[in-house]
Amino acid sequence: MIAHGHVLCGQVPGDHKIVSVDDEADCAQLIRTLAEAHPSAPLWRRQRPCLLVYAAHFYPAADDTGTLTLTGYVRHLGLSANQIIHVPGAGDFQIDRIEGAQEPTALGAAARVTKGDSSMEASGPGLVVFPDPAARDEVIRENEADPLAGEQTWPTDMEMQEAEQQDKKKRRLPRGTSEYQAAWITEDIVGEGESSEDDEEEEDAAGDDDQDDVRSLAGTRAGTEAGGLMSEFGGDDTEVDDMADDEEGSADVGVDLKQRWREQQDDVMFPDEVDTPRDIGARVRFAKYRHLKSWRSSGWDPKESLPREYSQVFAFQNHKRAHKRCGTIAAAEAVGGPEDCHGVPAGTYVTVHVARVPTAAAAAAVARGELPPLAVFGLLQHETKLSVVHFSVRKAAALEDPLPNKTEMLLVTGLRSYTAQPIFSTDEPSGSRFKMERFLHPGRQIVLSVYGPICFGPLPVLAFLRGPDGSLRLAASGTLRSCDPDRLVIKKVVLSGYPVKVHKKKAFVRWMFFNPEDIRWFRPVELWTKHGRRGRIKASIFAPLHDIMQNLRYFSCGASVQEPMGTHGTMKCMFDGFVTQQDAVCMSLYKRTFPKWPADTAAGSFC
Incomplete structure (x- = not known):
């Protein structure tokens, strides 16, 4: 009985009395205990x-x-x-x-109010x-957002001239090349690997511990928002975000249930792995992603590259206070x-x-x-203001269907209920960043992040799925975690390739990229294998310049240019140990993700 009592005390909070019911007297004692007990309201x-x-x-x-x-x-x-x-x-x-x-008062009941009862x-x-x-x-x-808060002052003429001088690159041309011929030589031909200084910089980019931990894959001109990159390729940020939304969750109504099951199984067997698209360059598709040298210690500014909606939410310097x-x-x-x-x-x-x-x-x-x-x-005060609310939940045992990221749910708290499309992330007790989860897997503690009114815990939450006929099914249950817009929810993607030829620490890798431009773009990013090796992309093949310039009708010369190998995405990689052909070569990229802004934020929308 003592063992059963400990189990019950663990399931039912509060201070309760354990009563045995072995005979009729014990049953009467249990009834008296239930009649006299007063359940306490939750906090x-x-x-x-x-x-x-x-x-x-x-x-x-x-x-x-x-x-x-x-x-x-x-x-x-x-x-x-x-x-x-x-x-x-x-x-x-x-x-x-x-x-x-x-x-x-009840009919015929005596008045309970006395004259002296103030x-x-x-x-x-x-x-x-x-x-x-x-x-x-x-x-x-x-x-109330300040539209001028994100404005930047226009650079002066002197700053523009300095920027133009920095952009001009010194190119080494073959002897006897005229100014007219030099105009036809692209940067792809002479801008890669001509000087030994570039080789030293590439060596430092792969192995130096003193370099910057966080790299923006969009380059210095594009910044973390990849604006310069998208203008160069004729795209915009909206198109890239739409493709990202299609990839990270199959929450649309028209998606087949079997397809969701396959995606969930792939997420369990190959977490975070995605296929490199062939119809668009990887440098465009993953323009907003960056590489982290260390997931734990690399810096990430929570105020960096925030969406416009973040100017409309509220945040506390100290939520507990x-x-x-x-x-x-x-x-x-x-x-x-x-x-x-x-x-x-x-x-x-x-x-x-x-x-x-x-x-x-x-x-x-x-x-x-x-x-x-x-x-x-x-x-309470501030509980009508919008912020980024995080709930720690666990998937309901009765729900067997896959639950992808950004699925529309009805969130019911103790105070209010509203519809939202939360993003999933790991629930870790410590850490400055949390990995986005593509599915709400059974048995795991997951954090739901939504735009919603500020609420102070402890507060329960129930997440329901609404059926086509309007019926509700319990999807998850949990409690309020915090209200913190600075919580970093990081989406991780892993690009994978396979070695087609191996020699000691060197390997020729395919299927990660499909054109040499992407190989050059992601060259500073560190590689890793599933067997624990670390490496980098290495410029490996030396092609005579007259072979490269043959289509431009140039004269032949004896100069040589260092190029990433392959016109179909094959690249030569160098690792810190021996590599086998049974291994898989991977590249990790990261991007911060945000919840979906609600369609209606009026006073009657969160009820």
Whole structure:
């Protein structure tokens, strides 16, 4: 029995008494224990006021809004008229005033209010509480973005001249080459590997520990957003992002379920591996990706290359300190009386007047009729503002279908419910960055990241999938982790190739790239094999210059140019140890990913 008691205590939180039921007397003792036990409310309910609504009425105004009256008991904490309340199905609203209401009593029951009970007199029909205009909370959803915050000053003429001089590259041309002939020689012919200094730089790029840990694959002109690269190839950032969205999740409705099963199995067997596209260059497809020398120690600025939506969200310098302060304010408002806190204590029967409620939003609350009481929660300070919210969840055991990244879900917390398309990431207790997961695998603890209103934990969450007929299926359950826009969710892709010819530490690798331009572009990135070797791409083949310039009708000369091998993507690689043909050569690239911005961020969208 002691062993079973430990198991039950681990599953049911709180301090409970274990009772044996071996005979009739024990059964009677169990019944008495259940009758006398008072279940305690969870912490997230105890730190917020709640109004159990038994009656709701709507009084329309001249426009498409009106006044919604909610009558019921105040529970948990005292309700302040300065607080924002959340009406399920309607949204977040300010309180216009709080009036005392006549408490309903059973037929024939004696009056329970005595003349000397001042607390009950304060909750009678004569009670009217108005908010304090100076201390009243505002319904603020989005942050006001400064459109000039990201502007850069135009460079001066001197800076432009210096930049042009730096861009000019010194080219070594064959003797006797005229100015007209030199104009036909492209940078691809003479710009790669002519000087020994370039070779030394390439050696340093692969093996030096003193180099920069983070490399932007878009180059210095393009920056981390790859703007220069996309303008060079005639594309834009939107097209690249669309292709990335198609790859990282099959959340569209038209995707076959069997295809999702295959993608999930591939993600388990070959995590993060993707195929290099053939219809578009890898340097264009992966323009926004970068290489990290060390996943743990390489730097990554959380304020770097943020999307435009990040200017509309709120963030805390210290989330725990803000939570403690908001809880202290709510507790102080709950203790005082109507004169000093502009509210009513818990246990009173009141009517809350909510002004400027849209007619369509109020219909959901009024149409409940004889349904169970509606729970209207008073929100803590800042709990109407948008931020990036993270939930730690686990996939439901009853759900067997694959659940890809960015699947549309109905997230139901203790306070509100809203539809979102979360991104999945690993749930690690420590670390500065977290790897994006393409599927919600069973048995794993995963973090869901969404744009949503700020909420303070502990707070439960249930994630539901909505069927074609409107039915709901439980997909995952968990708790609130944090509200932190600076949490780095990194998408990792692995490009793989296979050695077709091996000689000691050298290998000729194919199927990673399909043109020499991509090989040159990704040349600084470190390679690794599944057997633990490290290496780099090496310029290996020396071609006579007259063979390269034959199509340009140049004269032959004895100069030689160092080029990455192969016109079909074959490249020569050097590793730190012996390589076998059974091995696979891989390249890791990383990019920060963000949740999808909600289609509607109005006050009634998160209800």
